Amino acid sequence: MTAFGGSVGRNRSAVLELAVLGLLHTAPMHGYELRKRLNTVLGAFRAFSYGSLYPCLGQLLADGLIAEEHEESGEAGTGQAGADDVFSPPGSALPDLPGRALRGGAARSRAGRRSRKVYRLTADGKERLQELLREGGPAAWEDDGFGVHFAFFGQTRADVRLRILEGRRSRLEERMEAIRAAFTRTRERVDSYTLELHRHGLESVEREVRWLNELIASERQADRQPQAGGQGNISEKESS
Amino acid sequence: MTAFGGSVGRNRSAVLELAVLGLLHTAPMHGYELRKRLNTVLGAFRAFSYGSLYPCLGQLLADGLIAEEHEESGEAGTGQAGADDVFSPPGSALPDLPGRALRGGAARSRAGRRSRKVYRLTADGKERLQELLREGGPAAWEDDGFGVHFAFFGQTRADVRLRILEGRRSRLEERMEAIRAAFTRTRERVDSYTLELHRHGLESVEREVRWLNELIASERQADRQPQAGGQGNISEKESS
DNA sequence: GTTAGCATGTAAGGAGTTACATGATTTT
DNA sequence: AAAATCATGTAACTCCTTACATGCTAAC
Numbered sequence: 001m002t003a004f005g006g007s008v009g010r011n012r013s014a015v016l017e018l019a020v021l022g023l024l025h026t027a028p029m030h031g032y033e034l035r036k037r038l039n040t041v042l043g044a045f046r047a048f049s050y051g052s053l054y055p056c057l058g059q060l061l062a063d064g065l066i067a068e069e070h071e072e073s074g075e076a077g078t079g080q081a082g083a084d085d086v087f088s089p090p091g092s093a094l095p096d097l098p099g100r101a102l103r104g105g106a107a108r109s110r111a112g113r114r115s116r117k118v119y120r121l122t123a124d125g126k127e128r129l130q131e132l133l134r135e136g137g138p139a140a141w142e143d144d145g146f147g148v149h150f151a152f153f154g155q156t157r158a159d160v161r162l163r164i165l166e167g168r169r170s171r172l173e174e175r176m177e178a179i180r181a182a183f184t185r186t187r188e189r190v191d192s193y194t195l196e197l198h199r200h201g202l203e204s205v206e207r208e209v210r211w212l213n214e215l216i217a218s219e220r221q222a223d224r225q226p227q228a229g230g231q232g233n234i235s236e237k238e239s240s
Numbered sequence: 241m242t243a244f245g246g247s248v249g250r251n252r253s254a255v256l257e258l259a260v261l262g263l264l265h266t267a268p269m270h271g272y273e274l275r276k277r278l279n280t281v282l283g284a285f286r287a288f289s290y291g292s293l294y295p296c297l298g299q300l301l302a303d304g305l306i307a308e309e310h311e312e313s314g315e316a317g318t319g320q321a322g323a324d325d326v327f328s329p330p331g332s333a334l335p336d337l338p339g340r341a342l343r344g345g346a347a348r349s350r351a352g353r354r355s356r357k358v359y360r361l362t363a364d365g366k367e368r369l370q371e372l373l374r375e376g377g378p379a380a381w382e383d384d385g386f387g388v389h390f391a392f393f394g395q396t397r398a399d400v401r402l403r404i405l406e407g408r409r410s411r412l413e414e415r416m417e418a419i420r421a422a423f424t425r426t427r428e429r430v431d432s433y434t435l436e437l438h439r440h441g442l443e444s445v446e447r448e449v450r451w452l453n454e455l456i457a458s459e460r461q462a463d464r465q466p467q468a469g470g471q472g473n474i475s476e477k478e479s480s
Numbered sequence: 481g482t483t484a485g486c487a488t489g490t491a492a493g494g495a496g497t498t499a500c501a502t503g504a505t506t507t508t
Numbered sequence: 509a510a511a512a513t514c515a516t517g518t519a520a521c522t523c524c525t526t527a528c529a530t531g532c533t534a535a536c
Contacts, residue, residue: 032487040422043441154431182280193393201283272515292496
């Protein structure tokens with residue numbers, strides 16, 4: 001508990017908060033990089049701009065969920081590296097946060113680069129992250145939010161994963177029903193383009209439901225044989 | 241109020257404007273029904289609430305693109321019908337919109353129902369609609385906007401249809417490239433869930449591109465044989 | 481020597497939702 | 509009598525984007 005123990009949470013987009021906390025949990029970083037990863041990790045599902053990220057960081061900081069370091073510390077290396085050399089080498093839990101660097105020998109320790117602020121999770125922040133992951137928060141199965149939750153399934157408890165997947169599925173099934181109802185109601189009253197639009201929309205939702213079904217089955221199976229192959233419940237392919 | 245002294249076109253969401261004008265072009269209606277149809281015609285792609293619809297109607301009215309009638313007209317028929325009997329029977333320009341009532345006998349023709357305001361397109365409104373359909377307006381191939389434009393393809397010129405479909409396709413191809421790039425960059429650095437999220441996202445985009453390819457081919461074919469079979473250019477479902 | 485990328489922020493505002501206010505009418 | 513549906517609107521508020529302000533360094 002910092003000075004602000006409880007009920008500090010003002011207006012803060014739950015999606016962005018979860019995304020930031022989740023990313024910072026894998027490794028501390030500064031805002032600029034955070035945003036880049038946000039938009040690659042979340043892929044085409046969601047995008048954020050600096051205009052929303054930096055204020056969010058400010059609030060999280062004020063609430064004591066994250067802490068900043070000014071990276072004026074000694075060996076600020078050549079930094080920058082590959083512009084996309086993002087994830088740390090396997091095996092390190094809290095890896096090379098300040099600068100992967102040191103790569104080509106010493107060189108220019110501390111070259112300005114506008115003194116980036118490196119953020120890391122505090123104890124409160126870790127707690128909050130676990131809470132968000134556990135509870136599913138406000139909208140884990142809505143369009144906004146499901147993608148983010150799914151992206152952090154690796155840090156989520158198995159039963160919560162299942163709950164979210166099933167919640168998402170029934171959400172989509174509701175939508176399917178609504179579309180199908182409108183379908184039969186308006187058939188022959190709309191032109192072929194509108195009909196085609198509905199048909200394609202329905203098909204997309206059906207595909208996503210099938211996808212969820214596979215995931216759920218996969219989760220259930222992994223649940224019964226928890227030692228089968230580590231935790232590779234998805235697509236084998238782990239053990240990298 | 242009513243003193244609209246100044247520049248006319250203020251802030252108005254282009255998507256909602258197009259949707260409203262397009263719907264009112266098929267038949268005049270009042271706000272409440274307009275919103276219901278909006279959400280069924282656009283299906284799962286877009287939804288609007290009264291909080292955005294009514295202000296939009298007010299602006300369109302102030303700009304002279306639509307006109308309102310207070311439905312005090314004489315023969316208020318038995319209307320209302322099925323609560324979803326949406327499209328008008330062919331041939332009627334001003335269909336069954338006035339209120340039902342009269343059921344128990346008499347009287348009170350025009351029994352309130354809170355005096356609904358029926359909106360219809362003015363000449364300017366029709367012109368504006370044609371302009372929006374022709375130009376593709378501001379964002380006919382963005383996520384928001386494509387669905388609405390597509391829903392009104394029946395009223396859109398063939399070459400514009402083709403342009404929008406191709407624009408949408410190249411928009412999605414850009415996105416595909418971005419995802420694929422992130423894919424190869426981060427492979428083996430992200431856990432299996434994130435990977436699966438990307439894989440599914442990519443697949444969805446690929447599917448939509450294939451769908452667009454079929455539509456484009458269908459449009460091109462219909463373009464070469466304009467008399468083939470009425471206007472059934474969609475749903476031929478020719479081999480891809 | 482100018483563009484492109486890194487890095488952090490702020491101000492203005494667009495686009496839309498929820499919740500509220502109001503009230504009649506129909507259904508349960 | 510209560511609840512749902514029809515019907516129109518307004519106010520506050522959320523969430524996020526765009527554009528701006530600032531200034532450094534690396535590359536072309």
